Amino acid sequence: MSSASIHIPNMLTDQNLAMQAIVIVSLWAGIGYNTVLFNAALDMVREDYDNDQVRAVMMIEIVGKSTADVIRKLRGLPEIHTIHSTNGNWDLIAEIHSGSLSEFDNVLRKVRMIDGILNSETNLLLSSV
Known part of the structure; x- marks a missing residue:
């Protein structure tokens, strides 16, 4: 230099x-x-979703051969974003999007009232990594 x-x-x-x-x-x-x-x-930590939105996944166990009826009823709920068939203890996994916790609570109530659903487990999605 x-x-x-x-x-x-x-x-x-x-x-x-x-x-x-x-x-x-x-x-x-x-x-x-x-x-x-x-x-x-x-x-x-990715910011790939709206912070004002509640997101969750619900694992669903179905009674007998009522899978088609349950899927049809789940598709009728606008908060159900996607539905996946799966194997193991659960028959379906549904991704839920709602605008608030109170709306989310209402969706859970509606899903649990669907004939053919024996059991469910729901987990909130906190962030994507």
């Missing part, structure tokens, strides 16, 4: 700049590094 006539000061040997260099490094070690990690962690 000296051939291009640019003078770069040595920050650790220059008495006027050494303290400033130490302060900058100390701030980076104490604040900057943690801030970078914190921002990286925040970036891992």
